[in-house]
Amino acid sequence: MRRRPGIGGLQTAAAARDQYRLLGENVAKLRTDLMKEQLATFRSQLEEFARKHKNDIRKNPTFRAQFHEMCAKVGVDPLASNKGFWAELLGIGDFYYELGVQIVEICLATRSHNGGLINLQELCMLLRQKRKTDREAVSEDDCLRAISKLKAQGYVTVDEVEGRLSWTSGRATDALDTLLDEGLAMIDDGHKDGKRRYWFPCVSSISSSVGADI
Amino acid sequence: MQKLGDFKLPQFFNYPPYFTLQPVRDTREKQVQLWKDLILDYCKTQHIFVIELEEEFPLFSNPVIERSLSHEARKAFLSALVTEGRAEWLDKGHRKCLILWHRIQDWADIILRFVKDNGLEDGVMTIEEIRSGIESRGTELHGIDRTILMRALKLLEHKGKLAIFKGTSTDDEGVKFSV
Numbered sequence: 001m002r003r004r005p006g007i008g009g010l011q012t013a014a015a016a017r018d019q020y021r022l023l024g025e026n027v028a029k030l031r032t033d034l035m036k037e038q039l040a041t042f043r044s045q046l047e048e049f050a051r052k053h054k055n056d057i058r059k060n061p062t063f064r065a066q067f068h069e070m071c072a073k074v075g076v077d078p079l080a081s082n083k084g085f086w087a088e089l090l091g092i093g094d095f096y097y098e099l100g101v102q103i104v105e106i107c108l109a110t111r112s113h114n115g116g117l118i119n120l121q122e123l124c125m126l127l128r129q130k131r132k133t134d135r136e137a138v139s140e141d142d143c144l145r146a147i148s149k150l151k152a153q154g155y156v157t158v159d160e161v162e163g164r165l166s167w168t169s170g171r172a173t174d175a176l177d178t179l180l181d182e183g184l185a186m187i188d189d190g191h192k193d194g195k196r197r198y199w200f201p202c203v204s205s206i207s208s209s210v211g212a213d214i
Numbered sequence: 215m216q217k218l219g220d221f222k223l224p225q226f227f228n229y230p231p232y233f234t235l236q237p238v239r240d241t242r243e244k245q246v247q248l249w250k251d252l253i254l255d256y257c258k259t260q261h262i263f264v265i266e267l268e269e270e271f272p273l274f275s276n277p278v279i280e281r282s283l284s285h286e287a288r289k290a291f292l293s294a295l296v297t298e299g300r301a302e303w304l305d306k307g308h309r310k311c312l313i314l315w316h317r318i319q320d321w322a323d324i325i326l327r328f329v330k331d332n333g334l335e336d337g338v339m340t341i342e343e344i345r346s347g348i349e350s351r352g353t354e355l356h357g358i359d360r361t362i363l364m365r366a367l368k369l370l371e372h373k374g375k376l377a378i379f380k381g382t383s384t385d386d387e388g389v390k391f392s393v
Contacts, residue, residue, distance in 0.1 A: 186231035190281040
């Protein structure tokens with residue numbers, strides 16, 4: 001751009017700066033838009049991938065762990081809610097929920113032997129033994145995810161347990177009342193929805209005693 | 215840590231189940247103990263002597279977790295304090311509770327120390343002066359509940375450390391020390 005002397009020259013320079021700035025903003029916007037589009041494409045391809053490899057994800061723990069990592073990279077959490085695309089497609093929300101309950105059962109059962117502290121490998125081994133009759137294999141990664149999900153909520157209602165584990169009515173209440181009597185759960189009748197909640201103060205100590213960083 | 219004014223609230227205060235009376239005995243005992251300690255601690259630091267069950271009392275609800283102690287729960291915790299000798303019901307209906315974050319005996323000791331600190335071993339003072347006079351400022355006696363003060367004084371009278379005398383009105387009620 002040819003420099004001109006005097007006020008005229010200054011005005012030209014200012015106008016030029018404005019134009020470059022505008023161009024720069026447009027370029028930035030374009031890049032953002034492109035990136036958003038790329039992410040959206042990636043997400044839908046991820047969903048396609050999940051659909052295609054549903055069985056592998058369910059059956060193979062290593063594959064499952066890698067799948068989780070891929071999801072995390074684009075900000076998708078298949079376990080974030082029990083409703084919607086991911087939960088329905090993969091049905092893995094329930095998988096982890098049930099795992100969480102089994103982990104609590106194992107920790108309860110081994111408490112007198114290990115004083116409430118169990119290491120992750122042993123937990124996994126016991127869990128596999130417990131589940132060996134059927135179903136999907138379980139990895140340490142799965143255990144950690146299940147524990148972190150339990151820890152996040154901290155409580156359950158009878159309805160939730162019945163719904164998620166397909167237990168007959170009354171069975172859930174019995175199980176929860178047993179945990180209550182064992183001193184492992186506490187009741188909470190104070191929620192405005194009037195539903196009784198069972199809280200598990202032991203869960204946070206389980207996740208820290210399993211010796212892993214969650 | 216959550217605070218009430220400048221009072222630091224303990225962790226359990228943010229855990230919803232602690233606001234429901236627990237049915238299992240061992241759990242209930244632990245819960246009652248935590249609440250008893252909290253009530254005493256809070257009343258001591260805030261200089262609160264009386265709790266009225268039906269009134270708003272900051273400790274009885276936690277808006278952050280949207281939980282409040284039921285009337286039954288409040289009564290249970292205060293009754294536990296009464297049983298332990300750290301509180302007394304002021305009415306038959308058990309709606310008003312006097313909190314003894316210092317036991318009466320402790321208050322008596324505090325009074326004796328006050329007497330010695332102020333050279334009142336043979337002195338005379340009105341009840342009002344003991345609780346609100348210049349000498350009481352900066353001591354725990356300042357603003358003490360009248361009922362508690364009278365109880366402590368009567369205890370000391372019984373031990374021969376002082377004599378309570380009545381004036382023409384409650385304002386003149388006083389004490390002759392012989393410590």
